[in-house]
Amino acid sequence: MASAAEVAQLVVNGAMAGTILAVPAIGLTAIYAVLRFPNFAIASHATIGAFAGYVANVSLHWPILPSLLAAFAVAGVVGVASDEFVLRRFRPAGYITTAIASIALTIALENIVRFGFGNDLRGYDLPIARDLRLGSIRVGPQQLQNLAVAGIAMAALFGFLAFTRMGKAMRAVADNPMLASVKGINAEVIGRLVNFVGMGLAGLGGMLIGLDTTIDPLTGFRTILSIFAAAVVGGLGSIPGAVVGALTVGIGEELCLLFLSPDYRSAVGFVAILLVLTLRPRGILGQAAI
């Protein structure tokens, strides 16, 4: 039987992993809220962000924080471009066709990264630091920094949605596109904005996840199950839901280490999706899923 200290350590690890997972999950759910389709291309944008940050950090010797900004910006710009040149054209064909196109797109983009960087595992240029101890619980300083970055990104997003004109317009389109267009909100502009912010968050999330381990072209695809699990558990389309869902999935994945080998970690996300869709399809905070 695991000791209380062990469980506490797992919960702390899970909450930290969940906070980081919330970043791309918010990206996914925001795009879903506005454009109403599950954008599987989130995986390749997480990878692109991770590699953009790698180029900034390792090739250009930028410190980690500006590199994280680069991850956000590059993934955001690629996100706008991929919607503009590819996914937008599928919208008249319906959300299913768009979803299929997005998974093809994710494989195409992932292979562009593979073409340029190969399949090798790469690590960021991080200072080596000693873990902080709080009683029996240990936390790495880099993890704390990641946590702070994820928290700030989320706070900025919530501020943007709550207080700025564009943020309110975005919520209006997500809520009722017809009414929003009557009020003169340009849905195309909002579409571009949500792609920039959503895919930017995916890229930021990809790099944050990579900072803990290593990156390779499959970085995004390996996390896609957890990202979708977070968004579905919280309720697809609900941004606060994505945060709650990510924490649930993150802590759940860690606590399962008590019974399962770590290799099964992402299967936990799948089980979470099945449970939520069976018991409460709208998720914890979402709207009806029909």
Added chain:
Amino acid sequence: MENYLIAMAVSAGIYALMALGVNVMWGFAGMVNLGLVGFFAVGAYASALLTKGGAAIAVGMASAAIIAAAVGVVVSLITVRLRGDYLAIVTLGFAETIRIVASNAIGFTNGTDGISGIPGPYRGALSPEAFNLLYLGIVAVIVALAYFCIERLRASPFGRVLRAIRDDQQVTAVAGKHVTLFKVKAFAVGSAALGLAGALYAHYTSYIAPDIFVPLFTLYIKLALLVGGLGNNRGAIVGAFAIVFLLEASRFAIPLIPGVTPVQGAALREFMVAVLLIVMLRYRPGGLIPEKLPRLPAPAPAQA
């Protein structure tokens, strides 16, 4: 050379069987399965494990189809009342989870090392050439049977209801059809074909491992179906052969490009498949040979 061609024909046959199965789900009923490679894997592992445990190959194959169908029922039941994109998410997650389990349940699947020495029909008694030919015959018969059955299905009232669901679920429900039941049945039939294809693959190559069952495989079959024609069974078979030809041709052509490393070549090939799928979806969503729908006689012009 002949052996190579026969091997390619066998894999085209297996792709054709998968495309036929996916046609029932996607082409007829409009249900998107982004994890069809997971059902293929379930069939491959089921038949491999059963026959290694002493079951006859025919029994293994039949069980593969039945087990895959049962899994299909469960997966589709969970999402059948929700918007179609939940099925896409769940199937994608299913395929990834199958791969994780196959890689890690070492006592059961032998993990990433895979299962080798899967028996093939008369493999020991025949020369490799004769085995290849025999297997091609078996695959051809199974594909022909599947084609016949699914073509009958398409023309039957059952197929008509599926197309109605695809085009408008609500209207079909209003017309008194049990939409949920039809969708689950369609998914089960499609999954059975995918599972059987997996078993055919396992007994042919005699070796399966988790890294065979990658998401890209799902795209190959989707592309085969799109090239041939969605909703059209003949198109599914034509498309499967076209896709195998394309994949093989690119395997020979890409190394000829100067200055491309093997990893880059593989990336280029996957990129090409993905882009082709996007282009087909965009410009030929009905495929090169579109589905022929029975035309109703034009209503007589109203009398003035």
